[in-house]
Amino acid sequence: xxxxxxPRYTRADFQSDQEVKWCPxxxxxxxxxxxxxxxxxxxxxxxxxxxxxxxxxxxxxxYYMNTxxxxxxxxxxxxxxxxxxxxxxxxxxxxxxxxxxxxSIGGNHLIHALRRNVNLKILLFNNQIYGLTKGQYSPTxxxxxxxxxxxxxxxDYPFNPVSLALGAEATFVARTIxxxxxxxxxxxxxxxxHHGTAFIEIYQNCNVFNDxxxxxxxxxxxxxxxxxxxxxxxxxxxxENNEMGVAVGVExxxxxxxxxxxxxxxxxxxxxxxxxxxxxxxxRLAHGPSGPTPIGVFRNVQRDxxxxxxxxxxxxxxxxxxxxxxxxxxxxxxxxxxx
Amino acid sequence: xxxxTLSHPETPEKRDRVVxxxxxDSGDGMQLAGTRFSESSAAFGNDLxxxxxxxxxxxxxxxxxxxxxxxxxxxxxxxxLTHGDEADVLVAMxxxxxxxxxxxxxxxxxILANEDAFDERNLDKAGYESNPLxxxxxxxxxxxxxxxEKLTKLAVVNTGVxxxxxxxxxxxxxxxLISWMFNRPTEPILEWVQQKFGxxxxxxxxxxxxxxAGFNFGNTTEEFHHTYEVPPASLPKGTYTNVTGNQxxxxxxxxxxxxxxxxxxxxxxxxxxxxxxxxxxxRLKHFGIKTFQAEDEIAAVGVSLGAxxxxxxxxTTTSGPGLALKSETMSLALMTELPxxxxxxxxxxxxxxMPTKVEQSDLMMALYGRHGESPLPVVAPRSPSDxxxxxxEAARIAVKYMTPVxxxxxxxxxxxxxxxxxxxxDELPEIGVHYATSPNGPDGVFYPYARDEKTGSRPxxxxxxxxxxxxxxxxxxxxxxxxVSYDPENHEMMTEARASKIDRIADDIPDVEVxxxxxxxxxxxxxxxTYGSVRAGVNNANRDGYSxxxxxxxxxxxFPKNLGEVLGRYDKVLVPELNRGQLALVLRGKYLxxxxxxxxxxxxxxxxxxxxxxxxxxxEDQS
Numbered sequence: 001x002x003x004x005x006x007p008r009y010t011r012a013d014f015q016s017d018q019e020v021k022w023c024p025x026x027x028x029x030x031x032x033x034x035x036x037x038x039x040x041x042x043x044x045x046x047x048x049x050x051x052x053x054x055x056x057x058x059x060x061x062x063y064y065m066n067t068x069x070x071x072x073x074x075x076x077x078x079x080x081x082x083x084x085x086x087x088x089x090x091x092x093x094x095x096x097x098x099x100x101x102x103x104s105i106g107g108n109h110l111i112h113a114l115r116r117n118v119n120l121k122i123l124l125f126n127n128q129i130y131g132l133t134k135g136q137y138s139p140t141x142x143x144x145x146x147x148x149x150x151x152x153x154x155x156d157y158p159f160n161p162v163s164l165a166l167g168a169e170a171t172f173v174a175r176t177i178x179x180x181x182x183x184x185x186x187x188x189x190x191x192x193x194h195h196g197t198a199f200i201e202i203y204q205n206c207n208v209f210n211d212x213x214x215x216x217x218x219x220x221x222x223x224x225x226x227x228x229x230x231x232x233x234x235x236x237x238x239x240e241n242n243e244m245g246v247a248v249g250v251e252x253x254x255x256x257x258x259x260x261x262x263x264x265x266x267x268x269x270x271x272x273x274x275x276x277x278x279x280x281x282x283x284r285l286a287h288g289p290s291g292p293t294p295i296g297v298f299r300n301v302q303r304d305x306x307x308x309x310x311x312x313x314x315x316x317x318x319x320x321x322x323x324x325x326x327x328x329x330x331x332x333x334x335x336x337x338x339x
Numbered sequence: 340x341x342x343x344t345l346s347h348p349e350t351p352e353k354r355d356r357v358v359x360x361x362x363x364d365s366g367d368g369m370q371l372a373g374t375r376f377s378e379s380s381a382a383f384g385n386d387l388x389x390x391x392x393x394x395x396x397x398x399x400x401x402x403x404x405x406x407x408x409x410x411x412x413x414x415x416x417x418x419x420l421t422h423g424d425e426a427d428v429l430v431a432m433x434x435x436x437x438x439x440x441x442x443x444x445x446x447x448x449x450i451l452a453n454e455d456a457f458d459e460r461n462l463d464k465a466g467y468e469s470n471p472l473x474x475x476x477x478x479x480x481x482x483x484x485x486x487x488e489k490l491t492k493l494a495v496v497n498t499g500v501x502x503x504x505x506x507x508x509x510x511x512x513x514x515x516l517i518s519w520m521f522n523r524p525t526e527p528i529l530e531w532v533q534q535k536f537g538x539x540x541x542x543x544x545x546x547x548x549x550x551x552a553g554f555n556f557g558n559t560t561e562e563f564h565h566t567y568e569v570p571p572a573s574l575p576k577g578t579y580t581n582v583t584g585n586q587x588x589x590x591x592x593x594x595x596x597x598x599x600x601x602x603x604x605x606x607x608x609x610x611x612x613x614x615x616x617x618x619x620x621x622r623l624k625h626f627g628i629k630t631f632q633a634e635d636e637i638a639a640v641g642v643s644l645g646a647x648x649x650x651x652x653x654x655t656t657t658s659g660p661g662l663a664l665k666s667e668t669m670s671l672a673l674m675t676e677l678p679x680x681x682x683x684x685x686x687x688x689x690x691x692x693m694p695t696k697v698e699q700s701d702l703m704m705a706l707y708g709r710h711g712e713s714p715l716p717v718v719a720p721r722s723p724s725d726x727x728x729x730x731x732e733a734a735r736i737a738v739k740y741m742t743p744v745x746x747x748x749x750x751x752x753x754x755x756x757x758x759x760x761x762x763x764x765d766e767l768p769e770i771g772v773h774y775a776t777s778p779n780g781p782d783g784v785f786y787p788y789a790r791d792e793k794t795g796s797r798p799x800x801x802x803x804x805x806x807x808x809x810x811x812x813x814x815x816x817x818x819x820x821x822x823v824s825y826d827p828e829n830h831e832m833m834t835e836a837r838a839s840k841i842d843r844i845a846d847d848i849p850d851v852e853v854x855x856x857x858x859x860x861x862x863x864x865x866x867x868x869t870y871g872s873v874r875a876g877v878n879n880a881n882r883d884g885y886s887x888x889x890x891x892x893x894x895x896x897x898f899p900k901n902l903g904e905v906l907g908r909y910d911k912v913l914v915p916e917l918n919r920g921q922l923a924l925v926l927r928g929k930y931l932x933x934x935x936x937x938x939x940x941x942x943x944x945x946x947x948x949x950x951x952x953x954x955x956x957x958x959e960d961q962s
Contacts, residue, residue, distance in 0.1 A: 016810065018822060046805075046808065047802065047804060048802070050649075063823060068808055068809065068810070069809075069811070070645075070648060070810070070811050071813060072641075072644075072671060072813065073641075076638070076641045076668065079633065079638035080642065080644055080648075081645060082638075083604070083606065083642035083643060083644060083649070083653070084649045085645075086631065086642070086645075087602070087604060087629075087645065087646040087649035088802065090803060091803060108634055108635060108638070109634065109638050109641070313624055314624045314627055318625050321625035324625050324626040326593060326594050327764040329623070333580050334378070334581070335580045335761070337577070337578050338575065338579060339576060
């Protein structure tokens with residue numbers, strides 16, 4: 001391991017000259033700082049990062065990054081980013097989306113990007129509300145939520161983004177919290193090192209339209225009892241003194257007291273399992289969050305990326321057919337000559 | 340396999356042209372029979388034009404009018420413009436095919452019917468109360484019949500084909516009989532069967548035997564001894580291929596990418612009648628081409644826009660309903676000023692409409708069907724082979740002016756074929772592309788929205804280029820910097836700049852050419868696939884002493900610079916369109932030209948005599 005090399009970049013190198021215009025106190029500021037700091041620590045050319053976003057508060061993100069970026073259309077960022085990634089495999093392509101952008105209007109593109117395993121890093125800022133349009137329920141809002149468009153309570157049953165991603169054949173699925181910058185950095189690093197689509201749900205506080213939605217995970221009083229950190233190779237335990245744990249059985253994952261079942265009965269976390277079953281079971285522990293909630297990398301497996309497969313087909317086709325000329329194509333189609 | 344050669348008739352009657360229509364159930368293989376006949380005629384040296392017409396359903400109920408599929412081919416010993424107004428010969432494989440197509444048969448035309456299919460059940464399905472082959476109702480036509488099913492069964496008895504598959508070869512029987520009657524070379528057809536199915540496979544043998552049986556049936560049956568020959572056309576010297584519009588678009592895109600030295604990227608979603616462009620290009624990976632079948636129309640244009648941002652020559656292909664879905668992304672491409680080619684192979688609409696039938700009714704959507712002030716260049720091919728040059732023209736405009744460009748083809752061009760005299764592929768016009776690689780502002784600053792003085796286009800700096808990092812997006816851009824701006828003056832200026840950039844393309848395209856006599860008082864203006872029938876209709880009118888001229892538009896936005904002046908020269912302007920008068924509305928709006936619309940929305944192309952008739956009507960009304 002090398003420790004003596006001076007870092008190539010500072011956080012300032014990744015800050016654009018544009019004034020950041022999120023509401024004061026928005027969780028997006030913290031995520032922006034986490035991402036800029038993380039990128040500054042990499043030995044990777046700044047010009048090879050591309051940030052593609054959709055529409056929504058979070059999607060203003062690319063304007064604040066001194067990298068290449070496109071602020072695109074509501075819901076379509078995964079599709080546009082797929083084009084960027086396939087056009088140039090040397091790039092690291094980030095998708096910035098939100099719960100409305102990624103799971104409502106853009107749900108289709110998100111699931112297809114995941115199943116194709118395009119080399120994208122998708123950061124879904126989940127604040128469980130439409131912020132940019134000033135407070136309507138989103139596809140992750142809890143059922144019954146009263147908002148301007150649901151004065152008697154929302155009738156929608158919400159998505160669990162981690163469950164959704166796992167069901168959509170994602171090869172890398174993680175969850176983190178805006179306020180927990182150390183954890184965010186670790187998850188970003190794992191996602192960056194994953195070759196394929198990496199999906200990160202980031203619980204993000206909207207202090208104006210949905211304040212304290214994640215209070216049980218961020219509040220001083222509550223967080224220790226409710227954050228279940230997933231650590232590879234470690235039994236899944238949590239609580240102030242790790243007195244609680246997660247056991248997985250035929251009924252799925254369950255919260256247990258460690259002393260009731262013994263440490264051997266506690267599930268040891270392994271995100272590299274080929275079968276996503278246990279990761280899915282863990283994702284079902286909390287819907288919302290509604291209580292103790294797993295945080296960390298749920299799944300991290302290798303599968304050929306769409307881009308690699310595409311490049312391989314092109315190489316194979318070139319091997320099989322050395323010349324590529326229009327004249328030959330037309331000739332093969334069949335021609336005749338008029339003298 | 341029998342080895343004796345197929346001998347041709349000795350004294351065929353010479354004809355300068357003939358139109359043959361093959362018609363049957365959609366499962367009867369009529370498209371294949373028509374295509375093979377066309378290819379052997381092309382190999383023989385005829386000029387030709389084809390018109391495949393089929394239902395959207397893969398297998399509509401057998402024997403019904405709804406399930407009829409047809410393929411018309413016009414062959415001639417001269418340079419022709421259309422697939423023919425009327426069929427001189429109708430091959431009717433069943434009563435429904437006869438009933439659906441009889442209206443298009445020439446008054447003294449020949450009907451060749453598969454008599455085996457004219458049983459009570461099929462007659463009933465087609466709505467015939469008695470058998471038209473025997474009840475005298477076809478007495479004005481020349482009717483010939485052959486027991487095609489019975490003879491096909493006998494012909495294939497030793498080939499190993501069994502059960503229901505036996506009758507599959509009856510299209511080859513019909514093809515053999517027509518090949519006899521019209522003196523076609525048999526080798527191209529037999530060779531094709533051998534290549535396609537294998538000479539030794541049961542299916543290959545059955546098709547060959549059925550073809551021979553049909554051919555020999557003509558030879559041995561006295562009724563068929565009056566045969567015809569259409570001599571080769573005296574086409575200009577050169578090498579030719581027979582090409583459909585979709586194939587020519589595919590080749591044109593590949594050629595454009597090579598001329599521009601860019602990687603071609605096609606993001607698409609299957610939709611009739613555009614799908615075969617994606618299919619054709621997907622086979623060309625050895626060109627380094629990337630094709631992507633997206634999850635929907637929106638993603639298809641989205642991936643293409645992403646690929647364009649990253650520096651590829653990006654294309655998306657679709658038809659009307661898909662163009663509607665893509666419009667939001669097209670506006671983003673316009674706002675971000677990135678090159679993108681959008682091909683709309685139009686079909687009869689609105690909504691699902693008639694997916695396999697032709698219409699030109701997306702013109703308004705192409706010109707104006709987007710939110711905001713969002714002008715885009717629009718170009719349209721006039722014939723199947725012209726689509727090659729139009730694809731290249733679209734690419735040239737897209738990269739030179741950093742803009743999305745819409746190509747309006749249609750279902751008639753997509754599947755119709757004609758001989759194409761090949762250009763010298765080494766001499767295709769070069770499409771110059773220069774990525775921006777160094778800052779264009781003071782102090783090493785890169786201005787992504789600085790404009791080229793002449794074209795008004797902005798620089799194309801692709802991700803991965805050091806020192807050129809920048810952000811683009813759908814929010815209004817500040818001039819030069821591209822930063823988000825809500826400044827009212829800036830918005831007005833940028834709106835003008837985007838429009839002016841498109842208008843300037845008019846300086847970079849040829850003037851319209853007026854075809855016809857100088858003294859004419861009537862001008863006919865057309866665009867897209869109606870070129871052939873309109874040009875033929877104008878020529879026929881002139882031949883009959885009615886003076887009319889013709890202008891055909893390739894560029895629909897912006898228009899060629901002299902169009903307004905040309906329109907102003909004539910007392911009357913006739914605009915035939917396969918819509919309710921969309922181009923006419925634009926001409927009226929832009930040039931205040933009074934126009935007369937000839938509208939047709941029947942899912943079928945114009946016949947040239949419809950044009951001639953309207954010209955005569957207008958000219959006689961004048962006098």
